[in-house]
Amino acid sequence: MQAYFPLGYIHFITFILYSLMAVFILRKDTASRINISAACMVSAFALWSLGLAIKHNPLTPQSAAVFAEHLGAFGWTNFPSFTLWFFLEISSQEKQPRRFFPSVLLFVPGVFFWILVLTNLLQSSPVYSPAGWYSPWTDSIFPAMFQFYYVLYIITALFFLLSYSLKNKNPVKKKQGIIIAIGTLFSIIIGSLSEVILPAILGSYGVLSEMSDIYIVVWAASVAYALIRLSVFKPNPENMSVQIVSQMNESLLILDETFSITYLNTSASNLLGIPEGSKENLDFCSIFVTREDGCRILKELPSANLWIKTNTAIKGVADKKIPASISITLIREKKEIRGAVCLLENTEEKTYFETTLKKEKELAEKYINTAGVFLLALDKDGLITLINKKGCEILGYSSKEELLGKNWFNDFIPKKTASATRLVFTKMSEHALIDGPVENYILQKNGTQRLMKWSNVVLSDEKGEFAGTLSSGEDITEAREKEEEMAKLVTAVEQSPSVIIISDLWGNITYVNPKFTEVTGYSRDEASGKNPRFLQAGDADKNIYKNLWETISSGKQWRGEFKNKKKDGSVYWESASISPIMDYKNRIFAYIAVKEDITEKRKQEEMLAQSYERLKEVDKLKTNFTSMVSHELRTPLTSIKGFISFLLGGVGGRLSPEQKEFVLIIKNNSERLLSLINDLLDLSKMEAGSFSISKRNTDIIPVIASSIRDIASIAEKKSITLKVTSPYTGYSINIDEYRISQVFINLLNNSIKFSPSGSEIEISLKEEKKNDIGLPSYCVLPDTSPEKYLLVRVIDHGPGLTKDNARRIFDRFYQVEDIHTRKEQGTGLGLSIVENIIKLHDGAVWADSEGPGKGSVFSFILPL
Amino acid sequence: MNNKLIFIVDDEPAICRLMRILLEDTGYDIKEFHNGAELMEELLHSALPELVLLDIMLPGMNGYDICRFIKNDPALKQIKVLLFSALSENEMKGKAETSGADAYFSKNIELEYLREKIVTAINPQL
Numbered sequence: 004m005q006a007y008f009p010l011g012y013i014h015f016i017t018f019i020l021y022s023l024m025a026v027f028i029l030r031k032d033t034a035s036r037i038n039i040s041a042a043c044m045v046s047a048f049a050l051w052s053l054g055l056a057i058k059h060n061p062l063t064p065q066s067a068a069v070f071a072e073h074l075g076a077f078g079w080t081n082f083p084s085f086t087l088w089f090f091l092e093i094s095s096q097e098k099q100p101r102r103f104f105p106s107v108l109l110f111v112p113g114v115f116f117w118i119l120v121l122t123n124l125l126q127s128s129p130v131y132s133p134a135g136w137y138s139p140w141t142d143s144i145f146p147a148m149f150q151f152y153y154v155l156y157i158i159t160a161l162f163f164l165l166s167y168s169l170k171n172k173n174p175v176k177k178k179q180g181i182i183i184a185i186g187t188l189f190s191i192i193i194g195s196l197s198e199v200i201l202p203a204i205l206g207s208y209g210v211l212s213e214m215s216d217i218y219i220v221v222w223a224a225s226v227a228y229a230l231i232r233l234s235v236f237k238p239n240p241e242n243m244s245v246q247i248v249s250q251m252n253e254s255l256l257i258l259d260e261t262f263s264i265t266y267l268n269t270s271a272s273n274l275l276g277i278p279e280g281s282k283e284n285l286d287f288c289s290i291f292v293t294r295e296d297g298c299r300i301l302k303e304l305p306s307a308n309l310w311i312k313t314n315t316a317i318k319g320v321a322d323k324k325i326p327a328s329i330s331i332t333l334i335r336e337k338k339e340i341r342g343a344v345c346l347l348e349n350t351e352e353k354t355y356f357e358t359t360l361k362k363e364k365e366l367a368e369k370y371i372n373t374a375g376v377f378l379l380a381l382d383k384d385g386l387i388t389l390i391n392k393k394g395c396e397i398l399g400y401s402s403k404e405e406l407l408g409k410n411w412f413n414d415f416i417p418k419k420t421a422s423a424t425r426l427v428f429t430k431m432s433e434h435a436l437i438d439g440p441v442e443n444y445i446l447q448k449n450g451t452q453r454l455m456k457w458s459n460v461v462l463s464d465e466k467g468e469f470a471g472t473l474s475s476g477e478d479i480t481e482a483r484e485k486e487e488e489m490a491k492l493v494t495a496v497e498q499s500p501s502v503i504i505i506s507d508l509w510g511n512i513t514y515v516n517p518k519f520t521e522v523t524g525y526s527r528d529e530a531s532g533k534n535p536r537f538l539q540a541g542d543a544d545k546n547i548y549k550n551l552w553e554t555i556s557s558g559k560q561w562r563g564e565f566k567n568k569k570k571d572g573s574v575y576w577e578s579a580s581i582s583p584i585m586d587y588k589n590r591i592f593a594y595i596a597v598k599e600d601i602t603e604k605r606k607q608e609e610m611l612a613q614s615y616e617r618l619k620e621v622d623k624l625k626t627n628f629t630s631m632v633s634h635e636l637r638t639p640l641t642s643i644k645g646f647i648s649f650l651l652g653g654v655g656g657r658l659s660p661e662q663k664e665f666v667l668i669i670k671n672n673s674e675r676l677l678s679l680i681n682d683l684l685d686l687s688k689m690e691a692g693s694f695s696i697s698k699r700n701t702d703i704i705p706v707i708a709s710s711i712r713d714i715a716s717i718a719e720k721k722s723i724t725l726k727v728t729s730p731y732t733g734y735s736i737n738i739d740e741y742r743i744s745q746v747f748i749n750l751l752n753n754s755i756k757f758s759p760s761g762s763e764i765e766i767s768l769k770e771e772k773k774n775d776i777g778l779p780s781y782c783v784l785p786d787t788s789p790e791k792y793l794l795v796r797v798i799d800h801g802p803g804l805t806k807d808n809a810r811r812i813f814d815r816f817y818q819v820e821d822i823h824t825r826k827e828q829g830t831g832l833g834l835s836i837v838e839n840i841i842k843l844h845d846g847a848v849w850a851d852s853e854g855p856g857k858g859s860v861f862s863f864i865l866p867l
Numbered sequence: 868m869n870n871k872l873i874f875i876v877d878d879e880p881a882i883c884r885l886m887r888i889l890l891e892d893t894g895y896d897i898k899e900f901h902n903g904a905e906l907m908e909e910l911l912h913s914a915l916p917e918l919v920l921l922d923i924m925l926p927g928m929n930g931y932d933i934c935r936f937i938k939n940d941p942a943l944k945q946i947k948v949l950l951f952s953a954l955s956e957n958e959m960k961g962k963a964e965t966s967g968a969d970a971y972f973s974k975n976i977e978l979e980y981l982r983e984k985i986v987t988a989i990n991p992q993l
Contacts, residue, residue, distance in 0.1 A: 634924060634953055634954070637953035637954075637974075637975065638879055638882070638924075638953045638974075639879075639881075640953075640975075641882060641885075641953055641974040641975060642879065642881035642882055642885060644975070644978075645881075645882075645885040645889075645974075645978055646881075646885060648977070648978040648979075649885075649888055649978075652978075654888060677975060681955065741956075741957045742957075
């Protein structure tokens with residue numbers, strides 16, 4: 004106790020040592036919780052040493068001693084807590100890091116005892132001695148409690164550290180733990196000796212016991228060594244090879260010189276389902292599904308240093324078959340085989356990826372082949388490296404094998420264009436940019452050319468150099484032909500001499516051709532979007548459009564005429580043909596109108612119609628005039644004829660023979676005049692269409708008889724005999740009695756006129772079948788003609804007729820003129836009237852003659 | 868009713884004269900009219916004739932209309948009406964029949980035949 008040992012200096016040195024250690028530990032890794040906790044622990048020692056360094060100095064005043072006491076006490080009351088924290092951090096490093104809160108709780112007793120120190124309850128206030136100040140324990144329970152806390156924490160900490168270190172397979176970690184534990188134990192033993200045991204034996208509390216923190220330096224040193232020198236907590240291939248091997252993902256087996264498995268790492272153990280620490284030597288062959296695989300490997304192994312086998316299968320957990328590849332490296336020492344390292348790789352996933360890749364490749368190939376375009380890859384020399392199905396099809400080959408490797412430009416491009424096509428390829432090989440798609444002709448197997456449109460990309464190798472081209476092509480031969488045809492159509496429409504308008508479904512103009520502009524004066528832009536109705540002239544018929552729309556919207560063509568107005572206001576007429584345009588589903592999607600300016604035509608037509616109307620009027624006037632004149636002419640004739648009769652009858656007195664002769668001449672001429680007037684009247688009616696007949700069933704024989712009676716006086720004058728030859732005594736037929744009588748009279752009159760005196764005229768009747776009549780070709784019967792007719796013939800022995808005359812004799816006013824003499828008077832109207840009457844009876848009349856001088860036959864037929 | 872009276876209606880004086888001569892010896896008195904109006908005036912105010920010889924083409928009312936008028940009047944309808952005209956009988960036929968005329972004939976027939984027709988009309992029993 005009386006010793007003057009410079010204890011304070013020694014404590015000061017230890018303070019410096021602790022501080023340096025703390026700095027080094029932290030510098031090693033400032034982020035690691037282990038290092039932080041270790042540094043805190045060492046710092047607690049440093050505080051303790053600093054406190055003692057101040058106290059154990061006889062020069063220190065009391066107040067400084069009290070401060071030092073309190074300062075140092077923080078260190079020694081809390082260092083068990085720091086120790087426990089540190090050891091716990093080490094032992095839990097592979098598990099989840101500790102939470103902050105439980106760590107803080109560790110410090111509750113430390114802080115509690117520090118407060119006891121501050122209140123002088125654990126130790127009494129410093130007492131002076133020649134060696135400096137020291138603080139004796141109080142007589143209370145607290146020193147004992149403190150010692151209990153101290154021992155409990157240190158032992159617990161040691162327990163955690165030792166159990167962790169001893170269990171640890173990592174030799175470095177084990178070594179570190181053990182070094183720290185030994186350092187700790189050493190300090191505890193020395194500390195206990197100096198602090199507790201020696202004072203108990205010596206009965207005094209001496210210098211040695213005051214040196215306790217010096218012993219702890221060993222502890223701190225061991226910690227610092229372990230943390231700094233061995234770098235426990237930073238992976239390091241040098242000192243962690245075992246750990247690396249153990250924990251690596253690849254499965255590793257170590258075989259001894261007899262090729263028995265002596266070690267397997269965690270991954271291998273998991274893969275094979277063999278416990279990691281399994282002590283018994285395993286037969287290498289037994290890990291294979293097929294034992295022979297392993298045995299063969301072992302047999303071949305000594306001759307090689309490295310042996311790799313893929314595609315084998317090993318037995319996994321519960322003998323599950325696992326596809327694997329295996330590689331074995333022999334370990335030799337002075338040419339002696341000492342063992343082997345075997346790496347197993349589970350290729351299950353790899354196989355899966357390979358299969359997937361293969362599928363993808365097949366799919367890609369399928370895509371390429373089902374693509375609707377020609378896909379072609381050429382290498383840098385222009386040889387085909389890829390061609391799809393469509394490409395083969397277009398070229399006319401059945402398989403791509405026939406094509407691969409062939410020179411594209413020599414074999415599949417027409418000679419004429421080969422150099423131009425190759426130029427594009429050359430440009431691409433120089434990485435020149437080709438704008439847009441390229442078109443060129445290709446040659447099919449059968450020699451025909453197709454026009455293709457290509458999109459090209461340049462393929463480059465890894466060095467970025469030209470490796471070839473990839474092109475996708477489309478056969479545009481037909482499309483181009485269509486385009487050209489379309490262009491022709493478009494030109495035709497554009498240059499059409501007719502106006503062409505195309506409108507949408509709603510009738511709005513979408514297209515007009517230049518002719519439209521020429522005719523109407525409206526430009527395409529002005530017309531577009533408008534309804535063609537905008538052309539309509541103000542006074543045009545509005546109903547036309549209604550009718551037009553009804554027609555074309557029902558899918559039919561409409562034809563008609565429009566009265567339209569040009570841009571300059573002038574009116575024009577157009578004839579239009581408007582049709583719907585159908586799509587492939589037969590639905591209307593547009594309308595097309597083809598129009599023609601018919602203003603001129605229309606004008607002419609109008610003029611024509613006007614003249615026709617005027618003519619009709621003139622004709623009507625003429626007809627009325629004729630009929631009026633006929634009537635007015637007849638009336639005076641009636642008087643003339645009447646008074647002539649009176650004169651001849653002697654009403655006005657007896658006439659001398661000469662007077663009588665003159666009156667007879669007057670009578671004869673007035674009768675001729677009357678018959679002429681009657682004929683004119685009939686003809687005028689026929690022309691006006693008002694000449695009609697009313698048929699009824701009549702016996703024709705009396706009609707003939709009465710006609711003969713009427714004509715008899717004329718016949719008598721020329722001593723002509725009229726003879727009727729009929730197989731019938733009565734013959735009923737549907738006729739207009741009066742008109743047929745007129746026919747007989749006219750025919751007989753005509754024959755009598757031209758017959759020589761004393762000759763005979765025969766009237767014959769006969770039923771005939773239509774085909775036996777011998778109708779001249781110029782006589783046309785109505786379509787609904789019956790099979791049988793009554794044929795009537797008037798046969799005379801007159802001068803006869805030429806063929807031409809026979810045909811023209813029924814024409815109005817036509818007369819067979821004898822150049823020398825015109826023996827007979829006549830109007831030439833009689834036969835024309837006959838023809839008209841017979842036609843109204845649906846019959847026919849004609850004349851025959853065997854020639855001039857041989858008489859004539861006038862025949863007519865009436866339907867039965 | 869038997870007034871022994873014949874009316875001739877014709878705008879042609881020559882025709883009237885012709886008829887008058889033709890019918891002189893029938894014992895009938897003959898009166899001439901030149902249009903429908905004159906005839907109507909006479910028919911309404913004087914003695915009725917046994918027969919009217921009626922021309923068709925008359926100024927004003929035509930013969931058919933006059934005939935229809937006479938035949939539709941209960942007081943007049945017993946008068947015999949003979950239509951005659953410069954038209955042919957065929958031309959007259961339709962309208963003459965519908966007008967109710969007792970007979971019709973063309974002026975262009977032989978005078979004897981004409982006289983016969985008239986006389987037959989006056990004395991049907993002959």
